[in-house]
Amino acid sequence: MFDPNEPISVTKDGPLLHAKARRDGVETVFERHQAQQPQCGFCDMGLSCRICIMGPCRVDPFGEGPQQGVCGADADIIVARNLCRMIAAGAASHSDHGRDLVEVLASVAAGTAGGYKIRNEEKLRQLAGEYGVALEGRSPGEIAGALADAMMEDYGMRRKAITLVKRAPEKRRACWDAVGITPRGIDRETSETLHRTHMGVDNGWQSLLLQGLRNALSDGWGGSMIATEVSDILFGVPAPHTTAVNAGVLKADQVNIVVHGHNPVVSEMVSAACQDPALLAAAEAQGAQGINLVGVCCTGNELLMRRGIAMAGNHLMTELILSTGAVEMMIVDYQCIMPAIGQAAASYHTEMISTSDKARFPGMDHHEFHPQNAAELAAGLVQRAVDNFANRTETYIPVTPQAAMGGFSVETLIGALGGTPDPLIEAIKAGQIRGAVGIVGCNNPKIRHDYGHVTLTRRLIENDILVVDTGCVSVANAKAGYKLPEAIEMAGPGLKAVCGSLGIPPVLHLGSCVDNVRILVLLSALADSLGVDLSDLPVAGSAPEWYSEKAVTIGAYFVASGVTTHLGPMPPIAGSMQVVGLLTEGLNDVVGASFAVEPDPQKAAVFLQAHIEGKRQALGLDHRTIG
């Protein structure tokens, strides 16, 4: 837990800016977390229910008070229902993000999308082929329109299975069919989860949890996958770039604009406007040396992946970035944007702009982006940020930027390997690389900022385990210097040799939260090459500092896909030992993978290493005894 006498973060900029924010009287997430102590033990264990108005109810974990809610739901039912509702909310968030991109694709096809266009025709054709869209004699616009229509069908109820599950290895699809968790429609699964968790519907904690897995799969192989693929079509397939991270990417002599959220639809237009010669001239006229666009959270990751735009920070840094006094404007879209940041910005000259019809925030000016007005609106906002430069007073940028390499898509990664995953497979078979871990997810003030991420990552690469990361982890690891080719010096000898020969860092940035699907696609390619299921691979997932419902969904689709996943913070399930048992053990017999919870990243590293060595042994590869 946060101790006000200890630095809040393992990285340098966090504590310095936290001290500045406190000097300025700005309350941050760290103080608000402290003010909430002690947090409710019933909720923490998943034992409180407010699904209907006969309640709210709670079950006494010590067996002395009530053991059922008013309706008769016991601890197992209440815990399972609560967890499934978290999964549904996470799946809905990612999948609605995907829907917004499909709508932009449809607008591009209809010729009504202003500044948007198809940037990667090859990917458009590849996706259209996967969806069975006829290509012959059709223009890119016609193909895009038909593809958008076909993707919209995936959101509905006309299919027996969503289209992109075809990308999973055959053995995995057979497992899903046998268990009855093949996702049928993206919105359908979320809707069904909400139905089944209504009072008086599904009261089997096992059947509820299986629906939770199916719902999560509808995100991982559906909504999130669509979000990533359509983003690649509209904005380009990411390729490695060297960029910079931490609060030092803000520039004292330039107009600084920060984009925050998840969806690249807004930030791509802002990025284009920041390069407009007329706006650059306007900035110069204000005495600024340029317009500096930087990102935080996953909108930042999207820009970093495709444009090499610098990242100022991750989830818990958003208020601290504002405390530099150097931000002329922060433009947000949706997800992970704390409603307090408008209040933090009020202590400075920063203008706060919200842009989504579905996301409003206190203390922000609302300017709604739509495909039709996006280019014009972005230019207007950048002009406003330029004008605001004159209102700047003192700035405090206490660190210099850390260089980092990011932007590894599956395509560029396979390209770097010579067009096939075989060199990676050979390195794994030879034991130079023991396996791989996808470290994903957020920050959470319950854990010292970035400590879980950087500690776990370091231990893994030291032990020859390749790390791929996404979301807020990627900023933590970049700040720690793990994302430069020189970071191979921190890696074990095998990983060092392989990454050194390829000129890549031992920690590869695969993108934003929706881009976790790139990990699924990469693992499927490895599994197909080896002729095995995903659950046979010496790989794992981890979310050492997760906080959000989306992270629960990601963990659930990793596990349902056969990838054992470690969680740092305990999810709210401790109130039911049946649910804990199924998720941490029983699922191994159902989907060949399970969850593990370990708040200490040092111990988590040992667990993940042992898991990977166990998978190597089962594959008949050389293996080490761990622990």
Ligand code: SF4
């Ligand atoms: Fe209470 Fe049951 Fe209503 Fe939940 S659904 S609030 S346990 S009566």
Ligand code: MSK
């Ligand atoms: S932004 S979901 S805090 S990773 Fe994707 Fe970061 Fe987690 Fe949000």
